Amino acid sequence: MLDELRVNPSLLKLDLYCKGIRLDGSCLVTDDGGRPILRTRAGLGSGLEAILPGGLWTNIPVSEPFAQESPYTLHRSSGGDYEIHWNDSPVTPIVLSPRPxxxxxxxxxxxxxxxxxxxxxxxxxxxxxxxxxxxxxxxxxxxxxxxxxxxxxxxxxxxxxxxxxxxxxxxxxxxxxxxxxxxxxxxxxxxxxxxxxxxxxxxxxxxxxxxxxxxxxxxxxxxxxxxxxxxxxxxxxxxxxxxxxxxxxxxxxxxxxxxxxxxxxxxxxxxxxxxxxxxxxxxxxxxxxxxxxxxxxxxxxxxxxxxxxxxxxxxxxxxxxxxxxxxxxxxxxxxxxxxxxxxxxxxxxxxxxxxxxxxxxxxxxxxxxxxxxxxxxxxxxxxxxxxxxxxxxxxxxxxxxxxxxxxxxxxx
Ligand code: SF4
Structure with a gap:
């Protein structure tokens, strides 16, 4: 599964919707120019706006209890780059959706x-x-x-x-x-x-x-x-x-x-x-x-x-x-x-x-x-x-x- 997630952004986008992600303490989403987490309209969007490999824009659940159980975590490097991990193994770098x-x-x-x-x-x-x-x-x-x-x-x-x-x-x-x-x-x-x-x-x-x-x-x-x-x-x-x-x-x-x-x-x-x-x-x-x-x-x-x-x-x-x-x-x-x-x-x-x-x-x-x-x-x-x-x-x-x-x- 992990190997597939690394090369298949479609599967990764879907899996993140289903599992959510935990934000590591290193993340500084709004300080790094990302969008704040808004409880947006129509009842389906509440999460982290980000861009996955392949240019897939997504909104990853972070606020719901199920996301706290997720095997995915998001980490920030000292240089301000973001990377998704699965049980401590790196999956892929991602980019925060820019906050205008x-x-x-x-x-x-x-x-x-x-x-x-x-x-x-x-x-x-x-x-x-x-x-x-x-x-x-x-x-x-x-x-x-x-x-x-x-x-x-x-x-x-x-x-x-x-x-x-x-x-x-x-x-x-x-x-x-x-x-x-x-x-x-x-x-x-x-x-x-x-x-x-x-x-x-x-x-x-x-x-x-x-x-x-x-x-x-x-x-x-x-x-x-x-x-x-x-x-x-x-x-x-x-x-x-x-x-x-x-x-x-x-x-x-x-x-x-x-x-x-x-x-x-x-x-x-x-x-x-x-x-x-x-x-x-x-x-x-x-x-x-x-x-x-x-x-x-x-x-x-x-x-x-x-x-x-x-x-x-x-x-x-x-x-x-x-x-x-x-x-x-x-x-x-x-x-x-x-x-x-x-x-x-x-x-x-x-x-x-x-x-x-x-x-x-x-x-x-x-x-x-x-x-x-x-x-x-x-x-x-x-x-x-x-x-x-x-x-x-x-x-x-x-x-x-x-x-x-x-x-x-x-x-x-
Ligand atoms: S999803 Fe249903 S309850 Fe919510 S705004 Fe639309 S019609 Fe109204």
Whole structure:
């Protein structure tokens, strides 16, 4: 296993999600320019942001009790270099994800910039608006049991974020961190108001900065609203149904079950996937179905992956992390050996279907294993598909740069 971990960054990224890491006393993460450990949004990210060999950005669990039992430790040399060890044997050097200067800056109105948005890998993530209403439901809250959003808000995130505040942070993140992509995330609000809330932010960013934009909200009951988003130039919509097994879905996501139901999540994914054929041709469009591996049997996660690709959407697969103070804090994290077949299937299913994976310019994601990052878990090679993806990637980059230059000329 150790020899394999040294040469296979895909396996290392996955194994670190499942086991976490202990920080040796020599580590000086923030003093060395690393990012502080924030209890970030959506309940899956809480750890150390770092870059593994092969350019794999990751977020390694450190705060949860299971991480304290990990065979992995992180050490700092006197020269300030970082290395992962496995039971005292060196595994590989890693680099801390850089903390940008704006992380320590304030908005013009005095608020901390990181209360508006934070980097997840190389993109800017914004948890927009107030807390998800499943957390405040009466007589009993109906939040998803793995989720920490209701614990986080007001601690790391501001609950009210004006368009001007968001624009200020997006500009700084673009200028200083080179972000190309902004991801908006909301919970559930009565009256399906989440898209109404997000649209003013989307229009300003598209009009003034031309960045790629993603939207992750519950599925709006009027699916035609996604035609509007496509028209507006949104590039990604993501629907987190989390669990494909209907019984476990109801048990772990009671609010989602009562409000929308698993079938409607799937219907929204199916509907949005076909919008790729419409809308502004110069704007790429991806639909994601998001699941959490480790909350249901691996075969059920694999069935979810196969279903998602069958409708032309791209699966996003997180690894379950039992975050402190959540309803599932005492559950064990998944075992790596159970996760390998799931993530292998993620890669193979996307390649077999010819989906456009890994094409967005400079988007590295720390909270999940991207499909293309799982290539090291599969013995299969797809030379023609890889050539196609390379060409697509160059095309996206070219189109993106051209649009940015046009906007800069217009602003000048
Ligand atoms: S929908 Fe579920 S996962 Fe999303 S914010 Fe609400 S409780 Fe958390």
């Amino acid at each position: 200067a704006w992380y320590d800056a304030k908005l013009s109105n005095g608020k901390d910039m990181t209360r508006i948005g934070t980097l997840q890998g190389t993109y800017l993530g914004i948890y927009q608006a107030k807390v998800c209403e499943y957390w405040t439901a009466k007589p009993e809250k109906t939040n998803c049991k793995f989720c920490s959003v209701g614990l986080n808000l007001g601690v790391d995130d501001a609950d009210e974020k004006s368009v001007d505040e968001v624009m200020e942070v997006v500009r700084r993140a673009r200028d200083e961190s080179g972000i190309t992509y902004v991801d908006f995330n909301t919970g559930h609000y009565d009256g399906d108001t989440y898209l109404d809330i997000l649209e003013p932010y989307i229009r300003r960013i598209k009009d003034e900065l031309g960045l790629l934009i993603g939207v992750q909200t519950p599925p709006h009951r009027d699916l035609r609203r996604y035609d509007d988003l496509r028209e507006m130039g949104v590039n990604r919509v993501s629907f987190c149904f989390e669990i494909f097994d209907p019984v476990l879905f109801e048990e772990i996501c009671p609010g989602k079950h009562a409000e929308y139901g698993l079938d409607f999540y799937l219907e929204a994914i199916r509907y949005c996937a076909q919008l790729g054929n419409k809308g502004p041709r110069h704007e790429p469009w991806v639909t994601n179905g998001e699941i959490i591996a480790g909350l249901e049997p691996p075969e059920s996660s694999i069935a979810a992956i196969d279903w998602i690709v069958s409708v032309g959407a791209v699966p996003t697969v997180c690894v379950f992390r039992p975050l402190v103070h959540t309803d599932l804090e005492d559950s064990p994290p998944p075992k790596t050996e159970d996760m390998v077949p799931v993530f292998r299937r993620l890669y193979e299913a996307c390649m077999e279907k010819g989906l456009p994976i890994g094409c967005a310019p400079n988007v590295h994601v720390s909270l999940v294993m991207l499909p293309e990052e799982c290539a090291g878990l599969s013995p299969k090679r797809y030379p023609w598909q890889n050539l196609k993806l390379e060409a697509l990637k160059r095309m996206f980059r070219f189109g993106f740069d051209r649009r940015l230059k046009a906007l800069q000329r217009r602003a000048a």
